[in-house]
Amino acid sequence: xxxxxxxxxxxxxxxxxxxxxxxxxxxxxxxxxxxxxxxxxxxxxxxxxxxxxxxxxxxxxxxxxxxxxxxxxxxxxxxxxxxxxxxxxxxxxxxxxxxxxxxxxxxxxxxxxxxxxxxxxxxxxxxxxxxxxxxxxxxxxxxxxxxxxxxxxxxxxxxxxxxxxxxxxxxxxxxxxxxxxxxxxxxxxxxxxxxxxxxxxxxxxxxxxxxxxxxxxxxxxxxxxxxxxxxxxxxxxxxxxxxxxxxxxxxxx
Amino acid sequence: xxxxxxxxxxxxxxxxxxxxxxxxxxxxxxxxxxxxxxxxxxxxxxxxxxxxxxxxxxxxxxxxxxxxxxxxxxxxxxxxxxxxxxxxxxxxxxxxxxxxxxxxxxxxxxxxxxxxxxxxxxxxxxxxxxxxxxxxxxxxxxxxxxxxxxxxxxxxxxxxxxxxxxxxxxxxxxxxxxxxxxxxxxxxxxxxxxxxxxxxx
Numbered sequence: 001x002x003x004x005x006x007x008x009x010x011x012x013x014x015x016x017x018x019x020x021x022x023x024x025x026x027x028x029x030x031x032x033x034x035x036x037x038x039x040x041x042x043x044x045x046x047x048x049x050x051x052x053x054x055x056x057x058x059x060x061x062x063x064x065x066x067x068x069x070x071x072x073x074x075x076x077x078x079x080x081x082x083x084x085x086x087x088x089x090x091x092x093x094x095x096x097x098x099x100x101x102x103x104x105x106x107x108x109x110x111x112x113x114x115x116x117x118x119x120x121x122x123x124x125x126x127x128x129x130x131x132x133x134x135x136x137x138x139x140x141x142x143x144x145x146x147x148x149x150x151x152x153x154x155x156x157x158x159x160x161x162x163x164x165x166x167x168x169x170x171x172x173x174x175x176x177x178x179x180x181x182x183x184x185x186x187x188x189x190x191x192x193x194x195x196x197x198x199x200x201x202x203x204x205x206x207x208x209x210x211x212x213x214x215x216x217x218x219x220x221x222x223x224x225x226x227x228x229x230x231x232x233x234x235x236x237x238x239x240x241x242x243x244x245x246x247x248x249x250x251x252x253x
Numbered sequence: 254x255x256x257x258x259x260x261x262x263x264x265x266x267x268x269x270x271x272x273x274x275x276x277x278x279x280x281x282x283x284x285x286x287x288x289x290x291x292x293x294x295x296x297x298x299x300x301x302x303x304x305x306x307x308x309x310x311x312x313x314x315x316x317x318x319x320x321x322x323x324x325x326x327x328x329x330x331x332x333x334x335x336x337x338x339x340x341x342x343x344x345x346x347x348x349x350x351x352x353x354x355x356x357x358x359x360x361x362x363x364x365x366x367x368x369x370x371x372x373x374x375x376x377x378x379x380x381x382x383x384x385x386x387x388x389x390x391x392x393x394x395x396x397x398x399x400x401x402x403x404x405x406x407x408x409x410x411x412x413x414x415x416x417x418x419x420x421x422x423x424x425x426x427x428x429x430x431x432x433x434x435x436x437x438x439x440x441x442x443x444x445x446x447x448x449x450x451x452x453x454x
C-alpha cells in the first residue's frame with residue numbers, strides 16, 4: 001500500500017539551516033548535509049530544502065548545496081526558494097534534486113509551470129502555495145515573496161490552475177497555522193486535496209502527533225511537512241510514524 | 254566498471270552518485286565499445302517512453318543494449334529503463350520498445366481515491382530466489398514515481414510485485430537482465446542494498 005509521507009523541511013540561508021517562526025526571526029542551526037543525512041537515517045520519507053539565499057550568486061550557492069546533498073542522501077528531495085526560470089530548474093535537477101518547488105515566480109508567470117512540466121516532466125514540478133484566510137473568513141488568498149504580499153487571488157482556484165498547467169504536486173502552507181503548533185489547517189488542505197488529482201503536501205502548524213494523523217485523514221493530505229518540530233527534536237520522525245501506524249495509517253517504518 | 258548508458262535522458266547522476274557512495278566505479282557514456290566492454294550496465298530513464306525510445310534508437314544505443322544483453326553483460330533497467338525493455342507502451346503507441354521481454358506498459362486508469370502518478374513509498378512482494386533482492390525483506394518499501402505500469406507476459410520473470418489501484422509487476426529478473434519500476438537510487442537503505450546486489454552479481 002502506498003504510504004503517507006512525513007517530510008522534514010530545512011530552511012537554508014547562505015548554506016546553513018535556519019528556521020523562521022511565522023517567516024521571520026531566522027536562527028542559524030546546522031549544516032544542511034549533516035542534517036539531511038540525519039533525517040534520512042531517522043526515517044524521513046523525503047526532504048524539502050527551501051533556500052532563501054538572496055545574494056547575487058544565489059544560484060551557484062544553491063547548485064553547490066544540491067550537489068553536496070545528493071552525494072550524501074538517497075531519498076527524494078525537493079529544492080525551492082527563489083526559483084525564477086527554466087534554467088533554475090535545469091541547474092537544480094542536474095545537480096541531483098528530484099523536484100523543484102516554485103512559488104512567487106509561478107504566480108507572476110504561470111506559464112513557468114507548464115514550460116517546466118513540458119521540459120522536465122510534471123513529477124518534478126512542485127507548486128508551493130502560501131495561503132492565508134481572508135478577513136471575512138470565507139476562503140484563502142495566496143501570498144508571494146515569502147508571505148509578504150497578498151496577491152488577492154483565491155488559493156483554491158490557484159491550486160487548480162497550477163495543476164491544470166502541469167504541477168505534479170502541491171505544497172500547501174497555511175500562513176495562519178505556520179509557527180503556531182496548533183495543528184495544520186485541515187479545511188484548507190482538504191478543500192484543495194479534494195479538488196486536484198495530484199498529491200498535496202500539508203505544511204504549517206504541526207505541534208504533536210495528532211496533528212499529523214488529522215491532516216493525513218480528515219485533511220486528505222498525501223504527505224505532511226514540518227520544520228521546527230523535527231529540527232529542534234520536539235518530536236522524532238519515528239515517534240510520529242509509530243503513532244500513525246497505530247492509528248491504522250500506512251507509513252514506511 | 255559499471256557503465257551508465259547516456260542516451261540524452263536526464264537524471265543519470267543520481268544513479269551514479271549512489272554507486273559512488275557504495276564504492277563502485279562508474280562511467281556515464283554513450284560509446285558502444287565502452288558499453289560492450291563494461292562489467293555491468295545500467296539503463297536509467299526519466300521522461301516519456303516515446304521520446305526516450307526514439308533517442309535510444311536514433312543514437313544506435315538500442316542495438317548496443319540488445320548486443321550487451323546477448324553478450325550476457327548484467328544489465329539493470331530503472332523506471333523508464335525497465336519499461337523500454339518490453340515490447341510497447343500506451344505512452345508512446347507508435348514507438349516499439351526494445352522487445353527484450355514480452356509484455357507491455359499500461360497507463361493507470363483514473364480511479365477515485367488514487368492520484369496519478371503514484372508518487373511515494375510502497376511495499377513490494379518479492380520472489381524468493383531473486384538475486385537482485387537477495388537479503389531484502391519481503392514487504393520492503395521502495396520509492397515509486399510513475400503513471401504507467403508493467404504487465405509482463407511471462408510472469409516467471411517477475412521478481413517483485415506491488416499494489417497500486419491493482420497489483421502490478423514492479424521488477425523483473427531473467428538471466429543477467431534485471432529491471433525495476435521503482436528508483437533504488439532514491440529508496441534509502443533498501444535501495445542501496447539492491448544496487449549493491451546488482452554490483453556484486
